Amino acid sequence: MTWCCLNGTIMPIEQAAISPMDRGFLFGDGVYEVMARVDGRVRAKSLHKARLQSSLDAIGLPVSVDDVFTDVDRLTEKAGLWDAKIYLQVTRGVVSARDHAFPSKISPTVFLTISEFAVVSQKPVTAIVRPDIRWRRNSIKSVSLLGNVLLMQEARDSGAHEAILHRDNLVTEASTSNVFVIRRQSLITPPLSDLILPGITRHLVIELASTIGLDVIEEPIRVDSLPDAHGVFVSSSTRGLMPIVQLDPGGQVGDGQLTQAFMELQAAYDERLHHHE
Numbered sequence: 001m002t003w004c005c006l007n008g009t010i011m012p013i014e015q016a017a018i019s020p021m022d023r024g025f026l027f028g029d030g031v032y033e034v035m036a037r038v039d040g041r042v043r044a045k046s047l048h049k050a051r052l053q054s055s056l057d058a059i060g061l062p063v064s065v066d067d068v069f070t071d072v073d074r075l076t077e078k079a080g081l082w083d084a085k086i087y088l089q090v091t092r093g094v095v096s097a098r099d100h101a102f103p104s105k106i107s108p109t110v111f112l113t114i115s116e117f118a119v120v121s122q123k124p125v126t127a128i129v130r131p132d133i134r135w136r137r138n139s140i141k142s143v144s145l146l147g148n149v150l151l152m153q154e155a156r157d158s159g160a161h162e163a164i165l166h167r168d169n170l171v172t173e174a175s176t177s178n179v180f181v182i183r184r185q186s187l188i189t190p191p192l193s194d195l196i197l198p199g200i201t202r203h204l205v206i207e208l209a210s211t212i213g214l215d216v217i218e219e220p221i222r223v224d225s226l227p228d229a230h231g232v233f234v235s236s237s238t239r240g241l242m243p244i245v246q247l248d249p250g251g252q253v254g255d256g257q258l259t260q261a262f263m264e265l266q267a268a269y270d271e272r273l274h275h276h277e
């Protein structure tokens with residue numbers, strides 16, 4: 001059975017019902033988080049809390065993040081899943097009439113669900129490379145994901161696992177993950193800006209890279225430089241570190257093999273996942 005928590009009430013997902021007048025449904029007016037629970041612990045919980053707070057602040061939605069995370073604890077306890085994926089979203093709630101501007105009185109809708117899931121080391125895969133067609137506020141973890149949805153579908157239809165995106169010839173991120181490049185002993189990733197999500201996995205990878213002797217460089221990456229890299233990978237809470245060895249267009253990345261640096265970083269990440277908060 002899949003459990004969810006809707007506005008504080010825990011129930012089987014089949015019993016959950018939301019009004020079609022919810023602004024999340026009408027406008028995609030809401031924000032979300034996806035977290036991995038590993039060995040019974042929500043990974044990097046405090047970082048997810050801080051990011052949810054900043055998404056809520058960015059869209060002017062006053063909700064207590066502590067209360068939302070109390071629901072996370074209640075739901076994980078109820079479901080009893082040791083390894084799981086937790087999805088949570090907060091929307092601006094139900095309105096009586098459709099109006100783009102916010103209503104003066106807001107009763108947000110808080111929805112969480114949990115399902116069995118294990119973060120596993122990813123096999124090398126192909127990514128399509130496409131213009132970033134999304135809006136310009138991607139640092140907000142908004143539920144309005146139509147651009148990401150269309151890009152990921154295009155990847156799937158091409159037999160690829162991700163879509164790496166670029167704007168003005170510079171890599172932004174991927175449709176559901178952040179992008180990293182390995183060049184010799186350097187780990188390069190685009191700097192944080194409004195154009196990319198400040199990924200929690202990105203943050204952890206940057207922390208770990210220095211512990212295995214990599215120089216971390218946060219600087220713009222030209223999209224046409226990707227095939228010459230020694231390695232390219234993407235990162236997210238659900239996929240961990242996923243190596244990209246083939247680009248479309250672009251062809252093979254480096255010599256098409258995983259670098260020693262990547263394998264060490266992935267091992268360090270796995271270790272971090274299982275032995276830390």
Ligand code: PDD
Nearest residue numbers: 034175176177178197199200201236237
């Ligand atoms: N996606 N960039 C985008 C556009 C994302 O959607 C995600 C995560 C990331 C990586 O963030 P993190 O390391 O915090 O998971 C970067 C989640 C998993 C999703 O939408 O399902």
